[in-house]
Amino acid sequence: MKKTVFAGFGGQGVLMMGYVFAVAAMRDGREVTYLPAYGAEMRGGTANCTVVVSDEEIFSPVSSSPDFAVIMNKPSLVKYEGVMNGGGTIFLNSNHVSRELTRDDLTSIRIPAVEIAKELGSERVVNMIMLGAFAAHTRMTSLDSIMNGLSEIVKDTKASIMKLNRRGLDRGAEYILKGDSR
Amino acid sequence: MDKKLLMRGSQVIGEAAIRAGCRFYAGYPITPQNEIPEFMSGAMADLEGGTFIQAESEIAAINMVIGASMAGARAMTSSSSPGISLKQEGISFLAALELPAVIVNVMRGGPGLGNIAPSQGDYFQATRGGGHGDYRSIVLAPAHGQELADLTRKAFEYADRYRTPVMILADGMMGQMMEPVVFPDPINLDELPPKPWVLDGAQGRPSRIIKSLILDTVEMEEHNWKLDRKYKIISGEIPHAETYMTEDAKLVVVAYGTAARIARGGIKRAREMGLKVGLLRPVTLWPFPDRAIREMSRLVKDFMVFEMNTGQMIDDVRLSLEGRSNVHFYGRPGGIVSTPDEIGKAISSLYYRQHLKED
Amino acid sequence: MEELVFTRPRYIKKAPFHYCPGCGHSIIHRLVAEVIEELGIGEKTIGVPPAGCAVLAYDYFDVDMGEAPHGRGPALATGIKRILPDRIVFSYQGDGDIAAIGTSETIHTANRGENITVIFVNNNCYGMTGGQMAPTTLLGQNSTTTPGGRDENRDGPPIDLSEMLALVRGTVYIERTAVNSIRNIRNTKKAITKAFKAQIAGLGFSLVEILSPCPTNWKMSSTDSCRWIDESVMQTFPLKVIKDEIG
Numbered sequence: 001m002k003k004t005v006f007a008g009f010g011g012q013g014v015l016m017m018g019y020v021f022a023v024a025a026m027r028d029g030r031e032v033t034y035l036p037a038y039g040a041e042m043r044g045g046t047a048n049c050t051v052v053v054s055d056e057e058i059f060s061p062v063s064s065s066p067d068f069a070v071i072m073n074k075p076s077l078v079k080y081e082g083v084m085n086g087g088g089t090i091f092l093n094s095n096h097v098s099r100e101l102t103r104d105d106l107t108s109i110r111i112p113a114v115e116i117a118k119e120l121g122s123e124r125v126v127n128m129i130m131l132g133a134f135a136a137h138t139r140m141t142s143l144d145s146i147m148n149g150l151s152e153i154v155k156d157t158k159a160s161i162m163k164l165n166r167r168g169l170d171r172g173a174e175y176i177l178k179g180d181s182r
Numbered sequence: 183m184d185k186k187l188l189m190r191g192s193q194v195i196g197e198a199a200i201r202a203g204c205r206f207y208a209g210y211p212i213t214p215q216n217e218i219p220e221f222m223s224g225a226m227a228d229l230e231g232g233t234f235i236q237a238e239s240e241i242a243a244i245n246m247v248i249g250a251s252m253a254g255a256r257a258m259t260s261s262s263s264p265g266i267s268l269k270q271e272g273i274s275f276l277a278a279l280e281l282p283a284v285i286v287n288v289m290r291g292g293p294g295l296g297n298i299a300p301s302q303g304d305y306f307q308a309t310r311g312g313g314h315g316d317y318r319s320i321v322l323a324p325a326h327g328q329e330l331a332d333l334t335r336k337a338f339e340y341a342d343r344y345r346t347p348v349m350i351l352a353d354g355m356m357g358q359m360m361e362p363v364v365f366p367d368p369i370n371l372d373e374l375p376p377k378p379w380v381l382d383g384a385q386g387r388p389s390r391i392i393k394s395l396i397l398d399t400v401e402m403e404e405h406n407w408k409l410d411r412k413y414k415i416i417s418g419e420i421p422h423a424e425t426y427m428t429e430d431a432k433l434v435v436v437a438y439g440t441a442a443r444i445a446r447g448g449i450k451r452a453r454e455m456g457l458k459v460g461l462l463r464p465v466t467l468w469p470f471p472d473r474a475i476r477e478m479s480r481l482v483k484d485f486m487v488f489e490m491n492t493g494q495m496i497d498d499v500r501l502s503l504e505g506r507s508n509v510h511f512y513g514r515p516g517g518i519v520s521t522p523d524e525i526g527k528a529i530s531s532l533y534y535r536q537h538l539k540e541d
Numbered sequence: 542m543e544e545l546v547f548t549r550p551r552y553i554k555k556a557p558f559h560y561c562p563g564c565g566h567s568i569i570h571r572l573v574a575e576v577i578e579e580l581g582i583g584e585k586t587i588g589v590p591p592a593g594c595a596v597l598a599y600d601y602f603d604v605d606m607g608e609a610p611h612g613r614g615p616a617l618a619t620g621i622k623r624i625l626p627d628r629i630v631f632s633y634q635g636d637g638d639i640a641a642i643g644t645s646e647t648i649h650t651a652n653r654g655e656n657i658t659v660i661f662v663n664n665n666c667y668g669m670t671g672g673q674m675a676p677t678t679l680l681g682q683n684s685t686t687t688p689g690g691r692d693e694n695r696d697g698p699p700i701d702l703s704e705m706l707a708l709v710r711g712t713v714y715i716e717r718t719a720v721n722s723i724r725n726i727r728n729t730k731k732a733i734t735k736a737f738k739a740q741i742a743g744l745g746f747s748l749v750e751i752l753s754p755c756p757t758n759w760k761m762s763s764t765d766s767c768r769w770i771d772e773s774v775m776q777t778f779p780l781k782v783i784k785d786e787i788g
Contacts, residue, residue, distance in 0.1 A: 019360070023188050026362050034188065034360035038214055038298070059447025059522045061359050206624060233623040237616070238649035245613035245646070249620020252607040253587075257620070275610050381605040381621065383585035383628045391599040393608040 001056065002140060005063045005080055007048035008072025008093070013127030016153075017070060018049035021131060023149035024141040025053045033061035046075065053140055068138060070130050071097060081106070091134050093126065109137060109176070116171050125168030132172025143169045185364050191330050191356040192217035194363050195286055198334035199258050200225050200232075201368040204284070206250035206257040208235040208243040210265060213298045214354035215288035218260040240265040244272030244285070251281040252392055254380035256338050256371075260286035262354070263304050264295060266312070273347050274313030277409070278394035280379075282341035284334070285319075286350045288357040291517035299517025300353035300440055305494035308351050309468040316406050318413050320348040320420070321467040323438040327361030333465070335366055342374070344416055351467060353490070355440050355519060416469055423471035427453060428460030432538045434478060435529065436499050437488040438464045440519065445488050447522025452529045457539070459529055467495070472502035479506040484536050486510045488525060490518070508536070550574040552583045552603045559597060563763030565720045565753025566594060569662055570601050572720075572730045573631070576737055577604065582629045587621055589614045589632040591639075594668045598633055612643025615650035618657045629740055631658040637667050640676040640702040647706070654711025654745040658736045661703070661748055664755040665774060672758030676700045679777050684758075699777055703750045707784035713745040715783040719752035721767035725780070739787050752778060 006018040015036055022034040036049040050063035065085040071077045072093045081103060084090065089107045095114035113129040135141055147166055151157075189197070196218050199207070207226060209219040219236060226232035233250070237243035243259045250257040261269060266287045276283050289304050291297040308321045320340050322333045330352065337348040381390055396402040426446055428434055437445040442463040452459040462478060462485075464471050475485070485507055487496040492515050500509050512528045514520050533539060549555065552574040558567045577583050583604055590598035592611035599606035609617040614632035622630040639647050639661050650657070666684055667673040673686040677699050681690040691699075707715050714736055718729040729751055736747035752774050754766035761769060 019188075022360060026186060026188050032188065032362065035355070036358060036360075038354075038358045057446070059450070060444050060519065061355065061361075062519050062521070064521045206620065208620070235619065235623070235653075238645055241613065242616040242646050242649065245610065245616035246620040246623075248609070248613075249589075249607070249617035249622075250624045251620070252617070253621045253624035255624045271610055272613070275608075279608070381587045381607045382625055383587060384603075384605050385584040389603050389605050391606050391608075393599055393606070395596055395608065 001052060001054035001058065002068065002138070003063055003066040003085075004051050004053070004068040004070065004134075005048060005066040006051070006070045007046070007076035007080060010045045010047045012047070012072045013124075014047040014072060015049050017127045017131050018051045020146055020149045020153060021134075021141065022051045022053075023152055024145035025051070027148060028141055028145050030055060031058050033058050035061040035063070048076065068134070070134055072126075072130070073097060074099070089137070091130060091137070093130060109133065111172065111175055113172070116175065117168065120164065120167055120171065122164055125164055128165045128168030129172035129175075132169035133176045134172075135169070136173035136176040143173055186362045187365070188360050189327070189363050190217055190360050191327055191352065191358065192288065193221045194327055194330040195260070195334050195350065195352070196221035196225060197365060198331040199284065199338070200229065201365055202335045202338040203256045203369045203371045203374065204258045204338065205229070205231055206233045206247065206255040207259065208237045208246035209259050209261065210237050210240050210243050212262045212265045214290060214357045215260050215262050215286070217357070218286065218288070240268035241271065244269040247283050248272055248275060248279070248281060251276070251283050252381045254377050254382060256282070256342070258284040258286065260288065262288045262290045262298075263292045263301070266304060266307070270307075270313035273319060274311070274315050274317060275394060276347040277311070277313075277317035277319065278315065279392050280345040281347070281392070282338075282345050283347045284337045284341055284350065285347055286352065289351065289353040291515070297517045298354055300355035300490065300519055301515065301517050302353060302439060302441060302490040302494070303515065304351070305467065305489070305491065308349050309470070309498070317409060318468055320344070320346060320416060320469075321351050322348065323351050323465060323467050324356065325439050325442045325463060326356075327359070327363045330356065331363050331365055340420065342377075344412060346412070346416075351439065353440050354517070420466055421469045421471040421473065422465040423474040424463045424465055426461040426463070428462060428478065430458050431460030431482060432458045433460075433484045433486060433529065433533055433536070434482045435459065435461045435486045435488055436464070436475065436495070437461065438467060438495065441488050441490050444520050444522055445525050448525025448529050451522060451526030452533070455530060457530055457533050459533065464495070470498045470502065472498070475499060475502040476504070476506070479503050482507060484508045484510065484532070484538065486512060486529065486532055488512045488528070491515045551578045554601055554603045556600055558601065560594065561757045563754055563756035563766055564594070565664065565751065565755075566662065568720045568726060569660065569729070569751055569753065570598065572726070572733055573633075573660060574602060576730065576733045580734070580737055580741065582737070582741070585627070586629040586631070587625070589618045589621070589630070591632070591634045592669075593635040593638055595633055595635060595662065596669070612638050612641070613646055614638065614643065615655070615657070615659065616646040619650055619653070619655050622655060622657050626656070629658075629737065631660060631737070633660045634662070635668070636661070636663045636665065636675045636677040640700050644702070647702070648709060651706050651746045651748070652709045652711045656740055656743055656745055658740045659746070659748040660733070661750040662753045663750055663778065664753045666755055666758045668755050668758055672755075676702070677778070679773060701778075703748065703783050706748060711746050712748065712784055713786045714739045714747040715750070716785070717750040717752070717778060717780050717783060719770055719775070719780055721752065721754060721770040735787065744787060750778075752780070
């Protein structure tokens with residue numbers, strides 16, 4: 001069982017990342033839960049959600065000690081670094097979070113997602129780049145599953161946008177596989 | 183693609199209600215269940231003969247439901263704890279008037295405004311009637327996404343069958359969380375049994391009255407006994423509890439809803455430590471599955487009630503056991519969701535304290 | 542040869558009214574039943590009686606009747622009407638019901654333009670509970686909770702609910718009438734007819750406010766009560782068509 005937190009500012013596609021990942025994992029045949037922050041916690045512009053993926057029954061959907069975190073801004077790093085499971089991995093959007101981790105039992109993977117997105121011509125794919133990197137590293141689901149999940153969620157989206165999303169995922173994954181992030 | 187959908191709990195309730203033939207929904211926004219009225223507004227608009235009303239208050243909403251039910255519709259309202267308090271007058275009337283209706287309570291921390299985190303603080307209110315007068319409401323306690331769908335279907339069936347309000351007692355976590363769910367096929371409204379009591383204009387038949395004012399004490403007493411007979415029938419027919427790893431258990435955790443789900447995790451950890459622990463999960467909170475618990479007491483001498491409150495269902499567990507076994511309590515009020523580890527520790531600590539390891 | 546000149550309306554049951562001598566409810570019940578009969582809607586009308594003296598209206602009206610909690614009539618009527626839009630739905634409410642405990646339901650039902658008819662019986666007091674101050678009790682009027690008379694500084698002034706409802710966009714017809722004279726009774730029936738016709742035509746929310754005597758709680762004779770409506774009540778609540786968008 002693996003718990004992942006996705007966190008950042010509202011508008012960065014944080015909830016979408018978690019949602020797409022959860023649908024992908026469900027279609028892969030895994031047990032999943034997706035728990036978003038809600039109500040007052042969402043006011044003030046921050047957003048986060050927790051996705052649990054498991055081969056067995058999931059007892060708690062709550063992110064008491066996540067194994068992974070996809071962090072899109074600095075406040076989220078402050079919020080989640082302390083509660084991470086020992087040995088966990090944090091994926092950082094390095095264009096927005098520059099500081100190093102303070103815990104040495106965690107691994108950080110830094111992805112210049114905004115930079116890559118600019119190369120692709122749209123900052124809207126920052127979340128897909130992060131998700132591609134996350135998937136490539138954790139191997140919890142495949143890029144194809146993510147694309148299928150995305151098509152299931154955003155049914156009537158233009159083909160060009162879906163293509164862009166795919167390129168985002170690919171570039172995020174490539175960044176990990178080429179080893180640029182270490 | 184299989185039929186499984188990843189869906190938010192609140193929306194699962196809405197979709198399941200529509201598939202159960204709900205054609206009238208009235209509600210008022212309150213966190214953490216706003217997705218129910220939001221979902222219903224769209225779903226009813228897409229449905230022929232469907233009505234959604236954003237009411238001016240919780241009180242108006244429940245009374246609209248009374249009217250829709252009088253007119254023969256499968257009707258529902260939903261809210262969260264403070265809003266459910268406001269609906270109590272209407273729920274008492276539904277019980278008195280013997281009208282079917284489904285009320286969803288997505289519980290949050292309380293009393294007062296409390297918070298919007300998941301809680302089980304409304305157990306007493308739900309199971310003791312909540313409003314004034316000598317009545318009960320059927321209370322169903324789902325524990326996961328699939329059960330939100332299944333019990334919503336059941337809620338409408340029970341409401342019609344017994345002509346009584348049925349409450350679905352969920353909580354903020356269930357309302358917000360997405361889980362895979364497979365929906366049952368929609369029912370065919372035409373196949374439902376006729377309701378020979380509805381108010382639809384006295385065409386070719388004598389006029390009907392649906393009322394609760396019974397000034398004559400003898401008649402009122404008879405009405406109370408009539409309701410009581412119905413409640414006894416319900417208590418005989420629908421109590422339901424689920425068990426988990428209880429076959430050889432020396433300690434049984436009793437928990438419902440989200441607490442039960444967390445407890446399963448705690449029990450699994452305790453089992454890994456070699457402790458013989460099981461779970462009894464009431465699915466109907468009223469009628470309470472007292473017989474299931476009582477029967478278990480022949481083999482189990484220690485029960486641990488775990489609730490997300492300071493101790494409410496524990497009263498029903500004690501009443502069920504009538505002193506036959508020890509009843510212990512572990513509670514986390516205020517919107518705290520325990521981790522399975524925490525419950526595992528609470529279980530093992532109790533296990534050793536009661537010297538169950540040595541037996 | 543004998544000619545039948547007066548009989549029980551078709552939609553009033555054979556039951557003796559429990560209302561006090563001189564009470565306006567009996568007259569108003571009769572008028573509503575006559576209108577239902579004349580409009581030929583008796584087999585598709587559903588009435589919603591209030592809490593208060595007229596709660597027993599279901600024992601008198603021979604149409605389908607569904608009881609509402611105190612003040613909630615309009616909300617309940619909304620539920621019925623939305624499920625059965627081709628039926629005729631009316632709520633029957635007193636002044637405390639409609640203008641105090643049920644103000645919210647009343648205003649919002651009117652604002653949504655629910656296609657129902659409200660019979661609002663204003664007798665300036667809480668009748669059933671024994672003559673306490675109502676939202677419509679006149680300034681200076683004695684009640685069991687305003688000894689020495691209603692005082693504006695202490696109790697607030699009487700509330701003009703019908704005028705308030707006229708401001709709401711969903712209302713199409715609002716008239717204030719009385720049943721304290723033959724002439725006013727005739728006008729009241731015309732108003733009730735117009736209100737039901739508005740609903741039949743699907744135009745929206747209609748309401749008739751009817752000033753009605755309560756000799757028991759006013760502690761007056763029946764004739765004095767009728768005179769008091771003319772001389773005092775109408776000073777605060779003048780008879781008039783408050784809103785008419787029917788034409």
